[in-house]
Amino acid sequence: xxxxxxxxxxxxxxxxxxxxxxxxxxxxxxxxxxxxxxxxxxxxxxxxxxxxxxxxxxxxxxxxxxxxxxxxxxxxxxxxxxxxxxxxxxxxxxxxxxxxxxxxxxxxxxxxxxxxxxxxxxxxxxxxxxxxxxxxxxxxxxxxxxxxxxxxxxxxxxxxxxxxxxxxxxxxxxxxxxxxxxxxxxxxxxxxxxxxxxxxxxxxxxxxxxxxxxxxxxxxxxxxxxxxxxxxxxxxxxxxxxxxxxxxxxxxxxxxxxxxxxxxxxxxxxxxxxxxxxxxxxxxxxxxxxxxxxxxxxxxxxxxxxxxxxxxxxxxxxxxxxxxxxxxxxxxxxxxxxxxxxxxxxxxxxxxxxxxxxxxxxxxxxxxxxxxxxxxxxxxxxxxxxxxxxxxxxxxxxxxxxxxxxxxxxxxxxxxxxxxxxxxxxxxxxxxxxxxxxxxxxxxxxxxxxxxxxxxxxxxxxxxxxxxxxxxxxxxxxxxxxxxxxxxxxxxxxxxxxxxxxxxxxxxxxxxxxxxxxxxxxxxxxxxxxxxxxxxxxxxxxxxxxxxxxxxxxxxxxxxxxxxxxxxxxxxxxxxxxxxxxxxx
Numbered sequence: 043x044x045x046x047x048x049x050x051x052x053x054x055x056x057x058x059x060x061x062x063x064x065x066x067x068x069x070x071x072x073x074x075x076x077x078x079x080x081x082x083x084x085x086x087x088x089x090x091x092x093x094x095x096x097x098x099x100x101x102x103x104x105x106x107x108x109x110x111x112x113x114x115x116x117x118x119x120x121x122x123x124x125x126x127x128x129x130x131x132x133x134x135x136x137x138x139x140x141x142x143x144x145x146x147x148x149x150x151x152x153x154x155x156x157x158x159x160x161x162x163x164x165x166x167x168x169x170x171x172x173x174x175x176x177x178x179x180x181x182x183x184x185x186x187x188x189x190x191x192x193x194x195x196x197x198x199x200x201x202x203x204x205x206x207x208x209x210x211x212x213x214x215x216x217x218x219x220x221x222x223x224x225x226x227x228x229x230x231x232x233x234x235x236x237x238x239x240x241x242x243x244x245x246x247x248x249x250x251x252x253x254x255x256x257x258x259x260x261x262x263x264x265x266x267x268x269x270x271x272x273x274x275x276x277x278x279x280x281x282x283x284x285x286x287x288x289x290x291x292x293x294x295x296x297x298x299x300x301x302x303x304x305x306x307x308x309x310x311x312x313x314x315x316x317x318x319x320x321x322x323x324x325x326x327x328x329x330x331x332x333x334x335x336x337x338x339x340x341x342x343x344x345x346x347x348x349x350x351x352x353x354x355x356x357x358x359x360x361x362x363x364x365x366x367x368x369x370x371x372x373x374x375x376x377x378x379x380x381x382x383x384x385x386x387x388x389x390x391x392x393x394x395x396x397x398x399x400x401x402x403x404x405x406x407x408x409x410x411x412x413x414x415x416x417x418x419x420x421x422x423x424x425x426x427x428x429x430x431x432x433x434x435x436x437x438x439x440x441x442x443x444x445x446x447x448x449x450x451x452x453x454x455x456x457x458x459x460x461x462x463x464x465x466x467x468x469x470x471x472x473x474x475x476x477x478x479x480x481x482x483x484x485x486x487x488x489x490x491x492x493x494x495x496x497x498x499x500x501x502x503x504x505x506x507x508x509x510x511x512x513x514x515x516x517x518x519x520x521x522x523x524x525x526x527x528x529x530x531x532x533x534x535x536x537x538x539x540x541x542x543x544x545x546x547x548x549x550x551x552x553x554x555x556x557x558x559x560x561x562x563x564x565x566x567x568x569x570x571x572x573x574x575x576x577x578x579x580x581x582x583x584x585x586x587x588x589x590x591x592x593x594x595x596x597x598x599x600x601x602x603x604x605x606x607x608x609x610x611x612x613x614x615x616x617x618x619x620x621x622x623x624x625x626x627x
Contacts, residue, residue, distance in 0.1 A: 087230065088217055090602050095216040095241045097595040099209035101588060102502045104251035105578030106204045109452065109507050109565040112253025113140070114147055114175050116203060118182040121172070123189045128179055128362075129172035136200065141564045144170065151175050154372035155363055174362045176370040178255040180311040181207075185253075205578060209250040211257040215264060216241040219464055222268045223471050225275065226418065230606035236471035243494035244463050245400035245455030248501035251576060254453070255313050256460035262309035263316060264464035266323065267424065270302035273340050274330055299331060299340040300347045307351025309461075311358075314369040316461070318435050320348075322427035330420050374441060382440030385448030389437050389456050394530035394537055395445060400455030400501075401463070402493040403470055406486075410469035417472050425465040432462045445530040452510055452526070454501045454537065500541040504550065505569045505576040509537050511553075512544040550574050 107113050114130065121131040130151075132144045151173045185203045192199035216237040223233035240246065249257055273295045306323055309316035332341035356366035363370060373379070390397055397404050414422045436458040439447040450457025477484055501509075513535055514520035519528060529535045544550065553571035558564055573581035580588040602608070 084221075084224070087602075087605050088221065090598060090605060091220050091234070091237060092213055092217050094595065094598045094602055095213040095237070096209060097591060097598065098242065099212055099247075099250040100205060101577065101579055101591045101595065102247070102250060103205050103209050103578055104505055104570055104576035105201045105582075106251060106505075106568050106570070107200070107253040108251075109568060111177065111255075111451075113142055113568070115177040115182050115253050115255070116185070116200065117142075117144075118175060118177055118179070119185040119189055119203065120199070122182060122186055123193075125172070127172055128174070128182075130175050131172045132170040140568065141559055143564075147175070148173050151370070154370060154374070155368075174370060178258070178312055179358065180308065181253070181255045181258050184258065201578065203253065204251065208252055208254070208257045211261050212241065212246055212250055215246075215257065215261045215464055218261070218264050218268055219467055222264065222271070222464075222468055225268075225271065226421075226468070227471065227475050229475065231608050232471060232474040234602060234606050234608060235474060236467055239403055239470065239491060239494070240463060240467040243401070243403060243491050243498065244467070245498055245501065246460055246463055247498045248454045248506065249457075249460065251502070251505065254457065256457055259309055259312040259316060260461045260464055262305045262312050263319065263428070263461050266302050266304075266306035266309060267428075267465070268302075269298045269305065270323065270327055270331070270344065271421065273298035273302060273337075273344070295331075295337050295340040296343045299327070299337075299344040302327070303344040303347035303349075304351060307348050307355065310352060310355050313461075314371075314375070315432075315435065315458075318431050319428045322424055322431065325427075326420060326424040379441045379447075380435070380438040382438050382444055382448070384444055385439060386433065386437035388445055388530060389433060389448060389459065392445070392449075392530050393533040394535075395449035395456045397456055397459055397466075399536070399538070400494075400497060401466070402490040402497070403487075404466055405490060406470050406473055407466060410471075410473050413472040413476050414469050417475070422469070425469055428465050429462045432459065444527075446526055449526075449530055452507065454498075454506045497538055500538065500545060503575045503577070504541045504544050506537065507565060508550050508553065508569060508571065508576070509541040509544055511563075511566065512547075512549050513537075513540045516543070516547070516549065545575075548574055550576075 107116060117130050117134055117137060118128065120134040120136055121127050121129060124134055125131040130147065132148060136142075137144050148170055154176065155174065185207050188203045188206055189199045192202040195202075219240050220233045220237040223236040224230065227233065246257065246260070302323075306316070306320065310320075327341055327344050331337050331344065359368050360366050362368075369375060388395055391399070393399055411422065411426070414425070436448050436456075441447055446452075448456075448458070473483070473487070477487070510529070513529055514525060517535060517540070519525040519535060522528060529537060529540070533539070550569075551572050551574040553566065555567035555569075555571055558566040570576055570578065570581045575581070577588065579591060
């Protein structure tokens with residue numbers, strides 16, 4: 043018998059009563075009824091989950107990009123559509139329209155790829171020719187259908203891609219978290235609460251107004267973990283393997299393991315830092331798929347698909363840069379760049395880029411480790427490895443440009459921690475199964491959730507670049523060469539405080555983007571100023587449209603509460619496992 047089945051709480055109840063035929067029949071009938079409800083209604087529920095978060099992200103998106111990386115990724119998308127090349131073509135129309143400094147981009151990428159400065163010959167003119175960039179080709183390619191849709195509708199491709207792409211990735215990640223939590227906890231309430239925590243109580247929320255790659259990377263990583271877990275638990279009822287096993291189970295295991303390998307490989311396509319988590323996935327898969335589950339074919343399915351995708355990633359690198367292992371970052375991808383230590387502290391507690399500051403719910407992570415250890419030790423190992431290896435890798439980045447190197451640049455919160463947020467959320471979700479009548483713990487969970495929602499709401503209402511601009515202009519930080527360092531470590535100048543002040547002062551409504559054209563601050567025009575808040579639907583279509591959108595989202599929320607039973611009580615700890623006690627009677 044497979045250990046992964048017998049260790050599940052439901053299996054333990056049934057297996058302990060295996061000698062009692064009546065209890066077994068009663069339990070089997072009950073579980074068939076319960077899981078019929080779970081599985082048959084889940085398609086509708088998953089659709090509602092997606093619609094809910096997608097509407098939230100559309101309503102709260104600024105419909106534009108971040109000030110640099112996302113712009114370059116968009117230009118690659120435009121080059122794919124208009125020039126049919128994966129290179130960034132300097133002649134695409136949006137570059138001139140946005141007054142983007144394309145000379146710097148071309149020059150920088152040539153230096154990274156050739157290690158030679160094209161201006162060493164004292165020629166001030168940069169040869170503007172198509173160039174491969176360090177930006178994610180997968181992200182740019184994912185936006186191609188949206189660009190075509192914009193052309194078909196005769197609307198701005200920037201607005202369409204800015205509104206929909208990362209909003210889609212974040213919403214899909216919320217859906218995966220819901221499904222993963224449902225597999226782990228068998229509670230729709232807990233699963234919905236976990237997805238809400240990720241979607242609107244963490245710092246991923248403001249990233250719907252960016253074209254950064256981290257939301258896509260987070261989606262592919264959590265999908266990989268989910269499908270590998272499904273390959274171990276492909277029997278939906280989790281009853282003892284010998285009770286409801288059927289001939290299709292093994293094939294399902296192979297299928298899910300293959301999907302796990304596919305999405306793990308795609309995560310490397312999304313961003314090469316995903317390579318650092320592959321050892322953890324390999325160890326987890328080997329121990330639990332191959333050794334404990336005795337499913338060698340599923341394990342090799344995972345390895346083969348992962349190997350194929352990684353080979354394709356290497357082939358793409360070879361086509362672009364002449365080597366299988368080069369992703370375009372040059373010396374910045376070497377271990378020599380990891381000679382710092384301040385980031386290990388700053389990523390946790392710094393006022394400007396700390397996980398605990400921008401995602402207060404993470405304070406409960408140690409308690410979540412305890413409960414998940416009791417629930418699923420193997421999964422805890424995988425999640426802990428992903429979190430810790432990211433913390434070490436990012437926290438030691440320096441290249442003599444801290445805190446920019448590890449904080450994620452001019453961004454909201456610790457940007458490079460976005461890929462680990464789904465795993466942190468699921469660990470915290472394991473606490474909810476143990477809330478019971480613990481009033482203090484319930485109050486703490488609600489308080490931290492409200493705090494996270496409020497903090498990241500300000501990150502959504504005010505574009506991050508405008509918040510930094512407030513610090514530079516109103517707070518006078520532009521006079522200091524270490525202004526970013528001050529915003530990272532000084533609580534008074536934390537981006538959270540700057541955003542609150544900018545909102546209260548109605549700062550953005552006084553910004554005149556036209557005066558910054560042809561200056562080093564030309565990115566000011568990329569936002570929605572002088573509209574007071576960074577909400578595209580509100581700024582372009584007025585208050586009526588945003589009220590209608592919020593009203594429809596509220597209706598979806600009502601349906602969700604009804605579907606999950608959340609309207610009858612919130613986090614009462616009445617998961618499916620609590621309803622199983624009657625089987626022992």
